[in-house]
Amino acid sequence: MKLWGGRFTKEADKAMERFNSSISFDKRLYKYDINGSIAHAAMLAKCGIISREDAKSIIEGLKSILDDIESGKLKISEDAEDIHTFIEQQLTCRIGTAGQRLHTARSRNDQVALDIRMYLKDAISQIQQLLISLMETITDVAFIHIDTIMPGYTHLQRAQPVTLGHYLMAYFQMFKRDYERLGDCYKRVDIMPLGSGALATSTYPIDRHFVAEKLGFSSVSENSxxxxxxxxxxxxxxxxxxxxxxxxxxxxxxxxxxxxAEFNFIELDDAFCTGSSIMPQKKNPDVAELIRGKTGRLYGDLIRLFTVMKGLPLAYNKDMQEDKEAIFDAADTLTDSISIFSAMLSTATFHKDVMLKAAYGGFTNATDAADYLVKKGMPFRQAHEIIGRLVVYCIENGKDLSTISIEEYKQFSDLFDEDIKGAIDLKTCIQNRKVYGGPSRESVTVMIDNAKKFLEEHKK
Known part of the structure; x- marks a missing residue:
């Protein structure tokens, strides 16, 4: 039975029914649809729009449907047009005419808007907590490697020495911003639309704020x-x-x-790698690659909905049915990706000796050599030029800044003295960078302490 069948004198085309149906994906909204309907029924009774006896029957009937779905006793039929139709039909079958009163003063338009907002509120909260767990993992690993020296890169070329702890905490900041962005997004989701009707509210004296309070929304939509x-x-x-x-x-x-093998900075745990069907020696970082690839799905979900909405006139249009699969896919993809990435990172082994050796290559201490001359009174641009020529000399002679003699240094400037070797030692290069946000142990300790405070404040 169609909720809208009275206007039509001809059966719907079977192919059209399949094309029009959303039950295959919106069935996951059943809990939100039922809870929203319970609040709506309570409001209708409070406002004297339906009797308290009918409201009691409706609420008990809806709760029994929810229990039966959750226990597996009731299977959601994909013959229904959508989850709203399925639940309303089930309700009417169970309690009779009273069930037909539930849809008073509402439309599927505001009903689905409510359901998806309730779903997204839960999804956002869940993803935020997964981000908290990931940030905890990052912080723990960063603390362990607060003194692990490695090269930092620009243009994927070795640039300056940093620590692995400093490197990892850069990603902490990214995920912290993600957490906060979701929290800001939550504010726009947390608006109760029910009572807007199809587009022009209702002639019944409904109490939308009562429904919002029942369902835990912070505000009510301003324009239907x-x-x-x-x-x-x-x-x-x-x-x-x-x-x-x-x-x-x-x-x-x-x-x-x-x-x-070219970097060999890290060994991913076997549990998060796969092998080759033809090359027996292979250990492939497939999980990391797959998470990287799934970003394309997330981009696609975003562009999909942007495109659906770009030319729609007010108010509701059936095009909007295309929103749910994008939302569900994004939430599922993120939930899986964040969880498995966190586990993969927590079990990885970092090769500290290889990272240290790499940091000694590529003249990562060249900037510190230039700063050495600046501190002796030379203008930075002149110091930059001298160290650049010194690097060329090292390359031509198969040496680096740590192995050339003081006599060789003095060929480029008389300001060089024996203390240059200590000034460009990698540990010195890192520990002297005590600027807030820098790679020194002192600075990274502050980062980690701040991170722990943030995590403690936002854990549930």
Whole structure:
């Protein structure tokens, strides 16, 4: 039975019914649809729109449907047009005519807007807690490696010495911003649309604020046409998801590169790698690659909904049915990706000796050599020029700044003295960078302490 069948004199085309149906994916909204309906029924009774006896029957019937679905006793039939139709039909079958009163003063338009907002509130909270767990892992690993020296890069070329702890805490900042962005997005999701009707509210004396309070919403939508046609909050969520995916992808790129024989900075645990069907020696970082690849899905979900919404007039249009799969896919993809990435990172082994050796290559202490001359009174641009020529000399002679003699240094400037070797020692280079946000142990300790405070404040 169609909820809208009275207007039609001809059966719907079977292919059209399949094309029109959303039950295959919106069935996961059943809990939100039922809880929203319970609050709606309570409001209708409070306002004297339906009797308290009918409301009691409706609420008990809805709770029994929820219990039966959760226990597996009731299977959601994909013959229904959508989850709203399925639940309403089940309710009417169970309690009779009273069930037909439930839809008074509401439309599927505001009903689905409510369901998806309730779903997203839960999804955002869950993803935020997964980010907290990931940030805890990053902080723990960074603390262990607060003194592990490695090269920092620009243009994927060795640039300056840093520590692995400093490197990892850069990703902490990315995921912290992601957490905060989701929290800001939550504010726009946390607006109750029910009572907007199809687009023009209702002639019944409904109490929308009562429903909002029952369902835990912080506010009520201000304009009924906007409420049923708004999908900005979903696009904002998808944008947050795309950014999280991008950050995971960047981190995975590091791990993939670092686990190559050419870098050999890291050994990923066997539990998070796979082999080759033809090459028996292979250990492939497939999980990191797959998480990196899934970022494309998240980008696709965002562009999908942007494209759906770009030309829609007010108010509700059936195009908007296309939003749910994008939202569900993004939430599922993030949930899986963050969880497995966190486990992969926590079990990885970092090769400290290889990282240290790499930091000694590539003249990562060249800037410190230039700063040495500046501190002796030379203008920085002149010091930059001298160290550049000194690097060329080292390359031509198969040496580095740590192995050339003081006599060779003095060929380039009389300001060089015996203390140059100590000034360009990698530990000195790092520990002298005590500027807030820098790689020194002192600075990274502050980062980690601040991170722990943030995590403690936001853990649930």
């Amino acid at each position: 046409m906007d409420a049923v046609s708004d999908r900005d909050f979903e696009i904002e969520f998808l944008n947050c998801a795309a950014l999280i995916g991008m950050h995971l992808s960047r981190f995975c790129e590091e791990l993939v590169i670092w686990s190559s």
